[in-house]
Amino acid sequence: MQERAMPHNTSAGQRGSHVVVIGAGWAGWGAAKGLCEAGVRVTLVDGMADPTGSQPVTTKSGKPFEAGTRGFWKDYPNINALTEELDVGSIYTGFTTSAFWSPDGLEATAPVFGESPQWPSPLGQVLATVTNFKRLPVRDRLSIAGLLYAILDLNRSDRVFQHYDDLNAQALFVRLGISDRMIDDFLRPTLLVGLFKPPEELSAAVAMELLYYYALAHQDSFDVRWIKSKSIAEHLFQPLSRRLVARHDLRVLGGTLARRLHVSAATHVVRSVELQDVRTGDITVLEDVDAVVLAVGAKGLKALMSESPECSKAAPELVAAASLGSIDVVSSRLWLDRYVPIAYPANVFSRFSALQGAGGTFFMLDQLQRDSEQALWGDEPPQGSVVASDFYNAAGIAAMPDQEIMDCLMHQLLPFTHPEFRNAKVVDAEVRRYPGSVSHFSPGSFRKRPPLETSIPSIVCAGDWVRMGDREHGAKGLCQERAYVCGLEAANSLIRRNLVKGSDPSKTLQHPVIPIRADEPQVVLGRALNKLVMGPIEGFGLKLPWFG
Structure with missing residues (x-):
């Protein structure tokens, strides 16, 4: 060479x-x-x-393709500032509801928290989601209370953070008394699509940093929107x-x-x-x-x-x-011969054996990008729904032939979210694999x-x-x-x-960085009181029971 x-x-x-x-x-x-x-x-x-981005990524048939459908959360001040600075106009959807699906059907929805009356955190999140868990009993939901304290405790000191980082998230959840159903129906799928690994393979510290935005940040911090075209x-x-x-x-x-x-x-x-x-x-x-x-x-x-x-x-x-390890990702798009009227444009798969341990999401692009539907079909006339699905921790899925991945979606996953998927036919599809494309935050990985x-x-x-x-x-x-x-x-x-x-x-000036919103006063007070109490307790050689 x-x-x-x-x-x-x-x-x-x-x-x-x-x-x-x-x-x-x-x-x-x-x-x-x-x-x-x-x-x-x-x-x-x-x-x-x-x-x-000047030459859009397309499939063999000329249709658009994007690796991974990524959301834009409420607390993205610097990306929001960039969007305004570039004067690109209205490129985002409104904030959307997301849904969690299992073989039993709809398990839960994540609402647009900003549309509910605003209450102090975490009361606002609790009140906004009272009716959103469709099958999870109240006692299982309440079992997460100990996790709220652990999230408050996480950044008490560098040493404490390291203790949490050395734990795997599953072990912490069990020691905190969180029910198996709460873990399997909500926490596990959330972590699989948020951090791309199941809780037993994730640092408890990193898992709690993600869950903080759902549980203790501002009520509307978890609200998410999407690119509405291209x-x-x-x-x-x-x-x-x-x-x-x-x-x-x-x-x-x-x-x-x-x-x-x-x-x-x-x-x-x-x-x-x-x-x-x-x-x-x-x-x-x-x-x-x-x-x-x-x-x-x-x-x-x-x-x-x-x-x-x-x-x-x-x-x-x-x-x-x-x-450090990395994680395989598989992205796919299906163009269907009919529209499937599913109620939610953003969706998460939970507890499906067909996933082979992967996390799975799917997005109804014909809903998210309704105003530019023609672009989703390239030069062809639109025929029906366009489904973008992504699999994380997807070594098992990646080993399957493309046709098997499409069949898995159409026969073993999507029909549980709406029966019309059983009648739909795939008129075009694209599957792409991205081995080792995202970081794995394993227990003890923070120091590395x-x-x-x-x-x-x-x-x-x-x-x-x-x-x-x-x-x-x-x-x-x-x-x-x-x-x-x-x-x-x-x-x-x-x-x-x-x-x-x-x-x-x-x-030669530094670029300004906009800070995210400060924690609410009750959260700041909770952290301060915890630090005040735990300092003397640890001085006597005692420690929190979940540190073992």
């Missing part, structure tokens, strides 16, 4: 420092925005052929990339993998980044690199560290992060997750799995808002520590 050097086309004296951002998800775009707007030269690298990349990444390219000379290298980081063994300074063309296999080297933002997951980091011995030696925390700032000052990390320290924002689980903010904070870190400068140093 041919190798050649690729200096940036403009000298550092004219354009300031040069940063390579590896990964073009929310974290990568956040970092690129923060750096570009500070006058820093940026090269954004991603393995996708077109990470800018895709996230087309509506947000495309206009952002166009702006950064036009105004700040952002350079985007799609269809390109970062293969190796060249780091000086003597000075621990990044010298260059080795790239590989996905299509041709050709090797090139980006010279004149002042800093690198690693906006990749465990799988990408592992590949990069295996080829970067100097970096691995200088930053062992990156090697530790690369050793990558830090925002690494042992190599000019290498920073960005992503929803990154430990942000005092820059922490929002849920520490997987969410678009946290990934985007972490990208902004990675850029800010390089600027704040004077590791990079723009063409005009006086205008």
Whole structure:
């Protein structure tokens, strides 16, 4: 394979420092925005052929396809600000109700909490969901009370957080006395589609951070809405990339993998980044690199560290992060010959043996994107419902042939949500597999997750799995808002520590980050009282019983 050097086309004296951002998800775009707007030269690298959203992803028959249907929660202030800044118009649906389904039928619905009378948390959530559990007895619902205390206790100190992180969520639930039905009918499916693993394979700390938004945050914090046409990349990444390219000379290298980081063994300074063309296999080297933002997951980091011995030696925390597990995802779309009038556009599968331990969701795109239905069918006239279904922790599902996955949906899953699915026929379908595409937050994994700032000052990390320290924002689980903010904070870190400068140093400013809403007074008071009481108790050598 041919190798050649690729200096940036403009000298550092004219354009300031040069940063390579590896990964073009929310974290990568956040970092690129923060750096570009500070006058820093940026090269954004991603393995996708077109990470800018300018060329929509389509099926063989020309219909649109998106990997994973992702929601936008109420407390997404920075993504909401980006949407307004880009002036892209009305791109979101209203907030929607979600439904949980089992082989017995409808189990529960998650309402639009903002439409109910507003009460203090968690009273508001309780009152808003009194009639939403269709089969779960009241005694099982009340068994979750101990979990509310544990969520309050979670951040009492770093040591306490680590204790919870070492526990698996299932063990904590059992020790807290939560009923089996509450775990299996609600908590398990929620975690499978929120953190992509069952509770016995998840850190209790990370599980509680997700559940906090349902139980103790503001009553309407769990309200969610969706993109109402096209895709996230087309509506947000495309206009952002166009702006950064036009105004700040952002350079985007799609269809390109970062293969190796060249780091000086003597000075621990990044010298260059080795790239590989996905299509041709050709090797090139980006010279004149002042800093690198690693906006990749465990799988990408592992590949990069295996080829970067100097970096691995200088930053062992990156090697530790690369050793964490990752989770397989399968995404599918079904185009049907008739409309299925299911009442809820966003849905979760629960307790189906056909899932083989996976978490499953499905979305009625013909409802969510009703105003642009024709676009869902490409050049063909619309015939019926379009169902997007995603499976997480999906190693078993991924091993099945495409036709078996479609048959599983049409015969073993969807008919339990509405009988009309039994009469529907699939006129077109697409199944795609994404092995190791999301991070696995296993028990004890927190200490191994990558830090925002690494042992190599000019290498920073960005992503929803990154430990942000005092820059922490929002849920520490997987969410678009946290990934985007972490990208902004990675850029800010390089600027704040004077590791990079723009063409005009006086205008090299950090990007503003909007904080999420503060906890309600009763929650703050509860945490403070718990800390006040538990300090002396632990001073006598006593500890909470679920720590064993």
